[in-house]
Amino acid sequence: MPIRTRAQKTGDKGQNYVSELVDGHPNWMCRAQDLDYGVDLEAEYAPAEGEMQRPAGKLLKLQVKATEVADIRDQVVHVSLERSFLHYAQQFRLPVILVHVDTATKSAWWLWLQAWSLENEDRLALSLDSASITVHIPLHQSLEAGLDHQLVDVVSGIHVSAMVLALRELVDVAASDSRHIRLFRGVLALLDEMEAPNRLRSAEKIIELLVSLGSNPGLWQTSSLIPQIIATVERLGDMFTKEQILRLVLREDSYSRAGLEGLATLYDRWPARAKEMQLPSAFHDAGAEQVSWYCSAREHYTHLGGYELVMGFEAGKLPVAHFGNLQLLHDDDLAYRLFSKYPTRGNSVLLDNLRWVGGTDPERSDTT
Template sequence: MPTRKASQATGDIGVAITQMIVEQQLLWIFREQPKDFGIDAQVEVLEGEHPTGKLLALQIKTGPSYLQERTANGFVFRESLDLLDYWTKHSLAVIVVLCDPQTNTAWWAQITPREIEKLDKSFKLTVPYTNILNPSAKNRLSSIADGPEDLQRLRTLGMARPFMETIQKGGSVRLHVVVKTNTVFRRAQVVVTTSEGSPTTLEREIGPWLLLWPGADEGLANLEKLFPWAILKRDEEEEEQQREWLIEELHDQQHGQYFEGELMDHDLDYSDFAEQFEGMSYWEVKESTVDGEGYGATFDLALSPLGVSYLMLALHLGGT
């Protein structure tokens, strides 16, 4: 008479728990792999209701035996070096999932050479207690499915290649940066305009501790992280013109005398008002008077050494 081992039943429970979390909480596609060659399932990332083709491979382990060995930071997962070799050579990123069938909770960790510790005949990996498989893990798992960080960076350079080629051909590329400060999460809107083609708008969310003053050194450093292929040059002439317009606007707001909504005169002469801003840059004036709506900057772009090198690499690889 055929028999079914208890370990098989426990394994099936873990697969079912993981499938439930993936489909009901992450709202992604779960595909079980019937034949176990070290991969129990594949997960496909969805953006809304649309499949992306981005996949993760899962190895699912279930039960108390996988949750017994612990450190201060997480569960200790051990496996053979043969499986490690298989997983590290796999075409997909491999995620180990540890399931607790008593609480229907699962924890995860990626198999990478950087995270594992090799022993004589096995290896061990710490699965952090904080890596709970739930909606809070979506962004990190989606990023892992994008591929290794170095390939993601290369892909990002590829997306910027049309801008680089425009500069290389003698065309112009400019950044118009507007930071919106009147929202819960401060956002930097970056509009890229070129001498050919339509403007491209990027939105970036920035934490309050990284408040981006585009004219300040720290703001420039943040922008350079977004555009590592470029050298950013502030348009100082336009900036000075904006400074004068800003001071005139502040003069009208603070000392203007109005009749039926029309500016008639000022209770303080403009030259006397402007003296308080003597020696201050546009950004210093703006920072001292920012009204919560936002502020901006304009930059001309030139190719950085990285941009030049990328175009040479793209040519070598035969890209057209």
């Protein structure tokens, strides 16, 4: 025989209360979602015109969480959410609003989940193993007040977080296609000007794309990402961490040619930041002796950019070419190899011409 639990009854009470509150507002309409999964309600902004309302096609998704007594401490409402639902909410283009209801006092508070996730990315990254996470809603953030003011800004897209989320979506679209490099650069600049929280999300997107290609993809696959890699490092390189640079460049027992272009750009645009990271020793410890050699060469010839370094070795004007256990192979054909291969191989042309001069030469696979 079917039964109705106390928790289900409380949930139904909360959902009914929110539906009536939203639909009873002069500038909002509310409708239930027919499916039994996902979000509970949908609210549409519909400004009043006399005794009528005109739907504006601007929507919010409402997820109702009700309890008989809200957990209120230190002027905030504490609400536990399943992490899986928070991730689900982040996939929506429409704003997803958590509405927490105290059925005893008939009080309701709201929280915009995508904006909360945006502002708490560091916290979320540190709690990946947690199945649930507690969010805090300011006590003054009542649903009634939100329907009058803040939620109108959210649904209209004029809230700062709405702009940042829209720009991030454009970055995601443009990140994987070099045909959109002008758009990509423009969006990065806008995000930077807005001082968006965790602006390095764009860099992480590029790194994720490069790593997802596998350990040994063809150069034709990775080369399409080079313009985005360069643009990202030019704009955000001062914020990169050592770990991000290692992830960008390293591929198992080898390195990425496309990632190396990002490293070269870091030395070109942010030489002080690159030197601060102690990258020669970092790549040496990671077993990437060739990349370690490159970093040492860049830090030795600090007055030269990446292209100038290659051309300096090509012209035989740079006397020091031995760093660590590797040395640039000087022979009669070096100038021709550097000059002819640079257009297709970029800065990695130097690494292709290194020879082992100390210790044991480790076996390495082809670079990507």
